[in-house]
Every structure is written in C-alpha cells, then in structure tokens.
Amino acid sequence: MVLAELGGSISRAIQQMSNATIIDEKALNDCLNEITRALLQSDVQFKLVRDMQTNIKKIVNLDDLAAGHNKRKIIQQKGKPSVVMFVGLQGSGKTTTCTKYAYYHQKKGWKPALVCADTFRAGAFDQLKQNATKAKIPFYGSYMESDPVKISVEGVERFKKENCDLIIVDTSGRHKQEVALFEEMRQVAEATKPDLVIFVMDSSIGQAAFDQAQAFKQSVAVGAVIVTKMDGHAKGGGALSAVAATKSPVIFIGTGEHMDEFEVFDVKPFVSRLLGMGDWSGFMDKIQEVVPMDQQPELLQKLSEGNFTLRIMYEQFQNLLKMGPIGQVFSMLPGFSSELMPKGREKESQAKIKRYMTMMDSMTNEELDSSNPKLMNESRIMRIARGSGRSVRDVMEMLEEYKRLAKIWSKMKGLKIPKKGEMSALSRNMNAQHMSKVLPPQMLKQIGGMGGLQNLMKQMGSAKDMMGMFGGGDK
Numbered sequence: 521m522v523l524a525e526l527g528g529s530i531s532r533a534i535q536q537m538s539n540a541t542i543i544d545e546k547a548l549n550d551c552l553n554e555i556t557r558a559l560l561q562s563d564v565q566f567k568l569v570r571d572m573q574t575n576i577k578k579i580v581n582l583d584d585l586a587a588g589h590n591k592r593k594i595i596q597q598k599g600k601p602s603v604v605m606f607v608g609l610q611g612s613g614k615t616t617t618c619t620k621y622a623y624y625h626q627k628k629g630w631k632p633a634l635v636c637a638d639t640f641r642a643g644a645f646d647q648l649k650q651n652a653t654k655a656k657i658p659f660y661g662s663y664m665e666s667d668p669v670k671i672s673v674e675g676v677e678r679f680k681k682e683n684c685d686l687i688i689v690d691t692s693g694r695h696k697q698e699v700a701l702f703e704e705m706r707q708v709a710e711a712t713k714p715d716l717v718i719f720v721m722d723s724s725i726g727q728a729a730f731d732q733a734q735a736f737k738q739s740v741a742v743g744a745v746i747v748t749k750m751d752g753h754a755k756g757g758g759a760l761s762a763v764a765a766t767k768s769p770v771i772f773i774g775t776g777e778h779m780d781e782f783e784v785f786d787v788k789p790f791v792s793r794l795l796g797m798g799d800w801s802g803f804m805d806k807i808q809e810v811v812p813m814d815q816q817p818e819l820l821q822k823l824s825e826g827n828f829t830l831r832i833m834y835e836q837f838q839n840l841l842k843m844g845p846i847g848q849v850f851s852m853l854p855g856f857s858s859e860l861m862p863k864g865r866e867k868e869s870q871a872k873i874k875r876y877m878t879m880m881d882s883m884t885n886e887e888l889d890s891s892n893p894k895l896m897n898e899s900r901i902m903r904i905a906r907g908s909g910r911s912v913r914d915v916m917e918m919l920e921e922y923k924r925l926a927k928i929w930s931k932m933k934g935l936k937i938p939k940k941g942e943m944s945a946l947s948r949n950m951n952a953q954h955m956s957k958v959l960p961p962q963m964l965k966q967i968g969g970m971g972g973l974q975n976l977m978k979q980m981g982s983a984k985d986m987m988g989m990f991g992g993g994d995k
C-alpha cells in the first residue's frame with residue numbers, strides 16, 4: 521500500500537468512528553482494527569502494530585473517563601484548525617492564561633492566534649494585544665466594535681484563512697448572576713463552534729468553585745479546566761469541585777504572572793499541596809530505598825499510630841546522611857525538603873542536621889520516645905544545651921523543626937501498612953483518605969463523598985493522558 525493510500529485508510533477509519541453516535545469499546549476496536557489492517561498491508565512490522573494498539577488502548581481508557589467527558593476529543597485527528605474558547609469569572613486570570621496557553625503551544629510547534637472577544641472590560645483588548653505582541657502571536661480585536669459575536673467570528677475566519685491551527689478566543693469575564701453575559705458567552709460559542717471550551721478559575725475561590733463551574737457548564741460545554749494563581753497561598757482545593765462540576769480534567773495550572781509560568785497539571789504535587797505535605801506517592805515508593813529494609817515496617821507502624829517522636833526524626837536523619845547525595849532523597853520525604861534544606865545549600869543543611877543530632881544525643885530515652893511536646897520544659901532544654909555544648913537557642917530551633925515535621929507527619933496517622941507491591945495503590949487510597957479529612961465537609965459532599973473523591977483522583981491522575989491535542993501533547 522502506498523503512503524497516500526495508507527493515509528486515506530487511516531483517515532477513513534477515524535472518520536467512521538467520529539461518525540458513531542457513541543464512542544464505546546466497539547467503536548474504538550473497529551477503528552483500531554481498520555488501522556491495523558492498513559498498517560499490516562503496508563508491511564509495517566507486526567510487533568510495532570500490536571504495541572501501537574495496546575498503547576492507544578491504554579491511553580484511551582474509555583471506562584476511566586468521566587461520564588460527560590467528550591471522548592471524541594481525545595481521539596480526534598490533528599491537522600484541522602482548532603478553536604478553543606476561554607471562559608471564566610472576571611479577574612480569574614483568563615486573558616493572561618489565553619496567552620500562556622498560546623505561547624505554550626507555539627513552543628510545541630503549533631501556530632496559535634488570539635481573538636479578543638472581551639468587549640465588556642475596557643482595556644481587555646489592550647492587555648491581550650500587549651501580551652500577544654510580546655509572545656509574537658497574531659491577534660485580532662477591535663476598539664470600536666462592541667459585538668463580541670461579530671469580533672469572534674471575524675477573528676476565527678481570518679486566522680483559519682491564515683492557516684493558524686490553534687485559534688484561541690478570549691471572552692468577557694462574568695459573574696454567575698450576570699445572565700446577559702452568560703447569554704453572550706452562549707452566542708459566541710454558537711457562532712464560533714469551539715472544539716474545546718476551557719474554564720479558567722482562580723485557585724483561591726475555594727468552595728464557591730462548584731457552583732461557579734456548574735453555572736458555566738450549564739451555559740457552554742466546558743471540556744477542561746485551568747487553575748490559576750497556584751503560586752499564591754491557596755491550596756487549590758476548589759479545583760476538585762470544578763472538576764466534579766464540569767466533569768472535565770484540569771489540564772494546566774498558572775504559577776505566576778509571566779508568560780512561561782504555566783505548567784501541565786500533575787496530580788501528585790497538587791494533592792501534596794492540598795494536604796500540605798511533600799510528594800506522598802513518591803515518598804511511599806522511595807521509603808523502600810531510603811529506609812533500611814528491617815526498619816520499614818516498624819517506621820510505618822509508628823507513623824500509622826501517629827507518633828512522630830524525636831527518635832524517629834533522629835533515625836531518619838541518620839538514614840538520610842548515609843544516603844549520599846541527600847538532596848534528591850530528601851526531597852521525597854514530606855517536610856524535609858525546601859524548608860530544612862534549601863536547594864543549593866546542601867552542605868549547610870547537612871551540617872545543621874549533624875548539629876541537631878548532636879543535641880539529640882544528649883537526650884534521655886524518655887525524651888526521644890515521647891511525642892508529648894510539653895515534656896520539653898526549660899530545665900530539660902538547658903540540660904540538653906549544656907550536654908551538647910550548644911546554646912539554648914539551638915536546642916529550641918531543633919525542637920521547632922521537630923514540631924514542624926511532627927505536624928506534617930501526623931497526617932500519616934491511620935495509614936494502612938502496605939504489602940509488597942501495593943505501594944502505588946496505597947498512596948492513591950491514602951491520598952483520597954487524607955484528602956477527605958482536609959476538605960471542608962460541604963465540598964466533599966458536592967464532590968460525591970469518599971467514593972466520588974476516589975473517582976476524581978483517578979480521573980485527575982489520568983488527565984495527562986487525556987489531554988490529547990489540547991493539552992500538553994506534542995504536535
């Protein structure tokens with residue numbers, strides 16, 4: 521089969537599936553079988569074809585996708601220009617995010633363009649223009665025209681003609697109550713027929729996220745979420761609500777005002793942040809490497825009882841110092857990384873740990889094995905300082921560090937001890953279990969309780985796979 525024929529066969533197979541009303545296992549299999557046949561006829565190695573089939577099935581896990589998710593989108597072929605419409609509340613960071621999204625894809629080889637259909641906020645066009653110019657991305661908008669539908673249609677048409685393959689439409693910001701603006705958004709969607717609608721939300725909106733996201737979803741077919749301002753203090757728990765309300769994955773997060781402060785969403789650090797911990801799942805996998813085999817069950821047992829004693833801290837310091845380039849290992853242990861050991865200052869941190877250990881050497885067994893902070897009274901602190909030749913301030917600092925770590929590690933309480941090979945499943949369950957404790961009850965209820973949360977986590981975990989053409993995928 522010559523190349524052109526092969527291309528035709530593949531396109532036909534995809535087209536056939538795209539025409540199917542429901543994309544289910546059968547539709548996907550039919551399509552894959554068709555492609556397989558064409559590839560084999562073109563003398564493509566059997567193993568290669570088989571691997572491709574397996575990989576595609578792995579990526580397109582139909583069962584794992586949320587009910588309302590548009591499966592077609594993931595399977596869609598690349599090549600035709602895609603229109604992506606951004607919606608979100610005023611000030612959510614929508615305009616900034618549009619440019620970041622365009623810039624990100626431009627670097628991946630796409631040819632993006634920006635259309636400013638925000639005629640509501642004075643200055644919106646100027647802002648977009650400025651950002652777009654900086655990133656050398658073509659833009660379209662008007663100071664005179666007040667009809668956002670007209671502008672968006674003109675913009676999309678123009679960029680289609682100019683062969684742009686990712687046309688991004690920025691719409692006016694709005695509040696839930698503003699019926700007129702919602703109507704406007706619906707009209708813009710109707711006129712531009714976007715392939716994807718992205719809901720942009722500020723990470724700090726918290727519990728209000730569910731209602732807001734739902735209101736947007738009810739007006740337009742939101743297919744993905746981007747959470748902004750993750751560089752701030754907010755933990756971003758509202759993202760869970762937005763995912764639940766829109767049944768769409770979070771695809772990116774905004775981490776600053778600059779163009780490149782934009783990251784593909786990754787569930788692990790997100791969950792860790794939500795819980796105020798280090799990378800738990802990484803930690804669960806790494807604990808086997810960091811902690812000597814014979815100490816592992818005991819350590820996990822103690823942590824599951826919620827007793828993070830000074831002795832545990834001492835033993836972990838000991839393990840870590842034995843490990844060689846400790847920076848890497850350190851970053852895996854919750855709470856041990858950035859604060860105790862800033863990047864690039866490993867030597868100083870190592871010295872600090874040794875100092876802490878010297879002070880702990882002057883402690884009694886009772887002190888080391890207690891998890892009662894009140895035990896450390898003034899006379900004990902003075903004795904430890906004298907015994908180790910350090911100042912009272914040093915001892916206090918070490919105890920503060922212990923308290924900080926104890927607080928973080930106390931979240932391990934109730935942890936089920938993993939059997940061999942259960943690490944990642946455990947970390948997933950543990951995440952859901954612990955998350956259910958830190959989330960406000962109202963939010964948990966909206967998400968669908970513990971079961972809903974577990975599903976969400978699974979869904980969020982596979983968000984990377986689901987991004988396809990509109991996410992982080994290379995072109």
Ligand SMILES: Nc1nc2c(ncn2[C@@H]2O[C@H](COP(=O)(O)OP(=O)(O)OP(=O)(O)O)[C@@H](O)[C@H]2O)c(=O)[nH]1
Nearest residue numbers: 610611612613614615616693748749774775776777
């Ligand atoms: N720190 C931080 N600031 C951000 C981020 N994303 C956007 N911003 C800032 O948030 C503010 C609002 O962003 P805009 O992009 O103007 O918001 P908008 O949603 O388009 O506003 P409207 O057009 O009024 O709807 C700006 O000052 C941005 O620089 C982010 O990820 N981190």
